[in-house]
Amino acid sequence: MQGYIEVDTEMERAMTQVIDAFPFRGYFDPAISGHISIAQTVQRFLKPGSRILDFGAGPADKTAVLAALGYECTAVDDLQDEWHKRGRARQLILEFAEKMGIEYIPLDGGPLPDTEPFDLVMLHDVLEHLHDSPRDLLNGLLERVRNEGYLFVTVPNHVNLRKRLDVLRGRTSHPQFELYYWYPGNWRGHVREYTEGDCVGLAKALGLKPREVRGAHHMLCKVPPRFRRAYLAASRFMPSTRDTWSMVAQKPPGWVAKPELDDTEFRELTGLKSWGELAH
Template identity: 60%
Template sequence: MGDSEATIQRSWDKLADRFPFPGYLDHLHDGSIDVARTVARYLPAGSRILDFGAGPADKTALLAAMGYRCTAMDDLNDEWHRRGDARRQILDFAADVGVDFLQLDGSGVPPTERFDMVMLHSVLQHLHDSPRELLIDLVQRIRPGGYLFITTPNHVNLRKRLAVLRGKTSHAPFVLYYWYPGGWRGYVREYARDDCIELAHALGVELLELRGVHHMLFRLRPWMRALYVALTAFTPSVRDTWLMVARKPLGWAPRGQLPDEQFRRLTGLTSWAEMRSINPFSAD
C-alpha cells in the first residue's frame, strides 16, 4: 500500500532541487526516505497528513510530492529561522510545493480539519513540559482509525552510551547550551523504548509499530558508520532514533489530569503537592 522506491526517490530529488537552504538536506536523506516509506505503508496517496513541528517543511514537502495532502505547523522560532528572511523562504517554499503551512503564534494549535495521520518528527525531545496536553490536542484531530506517527531520538543509543563511558556528556554540548541566544530550543528530554510504550498507553492509542532506526548516522565520523550499523544490527534498542506508529481507536476519549488517588496508584509516588512539602535531604 504505497509508492514504489523509485517514486519516493524521484520525490526526494524533486524536493532537493527546490529546497531553499543549501546543505540542509545533506544528512537527512536516509531518515526522510524511511519516514516516506513508513507513511506509504499505512496510507495511500491523497490522504490528509498534519506534520506538527515541521520546521522548514522538508519531510512535509517530500510527502506532498508523493501525492499526499499535507499541512505543516511550526512556530518558526528556532534561532536560524529568525535570521535574515529564512521564515519567508520557508513559507514561500511550502506554498510552492503545495503544502498548507500554518505558522503558530504561541496561542495554541489553531482549529483544523481531521487528518488521516498526524506526525511529529524530532519534536517531543524539545518540550519543556509534559507532552500530554499537546498530544491529546493533536490526537483529537486524527480521524477514528487514523494514525499518530512519531520519531524521536533514543536517549540510550550506543553513541551516547560510548560518550558517557569516555566521560563526555550525553546531552547537547555545554558550550551550545551556555551561549544559546534566548530561550533554550535544544533537546530537553529524550525517550527510551519504555517511554514510547508508556506514552501510547497513557494516550489510549493502539501501538502498531515501535522500532529503533538509524536517522542520525551523520553524527558519526564516516569511518565509524558501517561499524556502528553492524554493532546495532542485533540490538535495535541502541540505534539512534525511535520510530513509533499508533492507531487512534474507535471511541477514543482523552484522559486528562489524573485524580490524586489514581496518580499515586499509577506512579507509586505521592501527589505533586505533597512532593513539594518534602525535603529529600532531611534526616527525618
C-alpha cells in the same frame, strides 16, 4: 542515491523534487537522513491522498517528501528557532511550502484553525524539545485525527550506541555544553530524550494502540564516516542502539482524551499514601 535504505523510482523522484526546490543547500543529506525512512513508514499505513498534519515541521523538508508522493499535507510550526529568525529564512520556508503544495500554518500564539479530520498527525524531533509534559499538546492534536487514524512520532534514542560509548568514556550524553551555554534566549535544544519503553508508555498513556515501535537511523551524519560501516553492523543486531525511535500508534474508535490522573491513580504513581504527604 546511495544510502543504507533501498528506495524505488517513485521515492527517487520525490526526493529529487524536494532537493531541487529546497532553499537551504546542505541542510540534509538524503543518503543518511531520516527523510526516506519517515516517508516509507507513512506509505506502510496510508495511501497517497491521505490527509497529514506535520506539527513542528520546521522548514517542511520531511513534509515536502510526502507532498511530492501525493499526500495532502499541512505543516505547523512557530518558526522561532534562532535560525528561522535570521535573514529571509522564514519567508523562504513559506515560499518553499507553497511551491510544494503544502498548507503552512505559522503558530503566532493563537490556536490552530478548525480543519477536517486528519488521517495522521506526525511530530518528528519535536517531543524531546518540550520543557513540560507532551500530554496536553498530543491530546489536542489527536482530537484532530479521525477514528482509527494515526499518531507518528520520531524521537532521539537516549541510549543509542554512540551515547553509550560516550558515557563509558566519561563524556556527556546531553547536548554540547557550549551550545547550551551560548544559546540566545530560551533553550530550545533537547530537554528529555526517549527510550523504547518511553515510546510504548506514551502510547498507553494517550490511550492509543502501538502499531509499530522500531529503532531507526535518522542521524548518521553524527557518526564519523570511517566508523559508519561498523556502527551500522552493530546496530543491525541490536536495534535498540540505533539513534532514533520511530513509533506509529493508532487511535481507537470512541477515543476520549484523558487530561489528568484521578486522586487514586496519582497516588499509586507517586507512591504517596495520602495527599497530606505532599506537604512534607
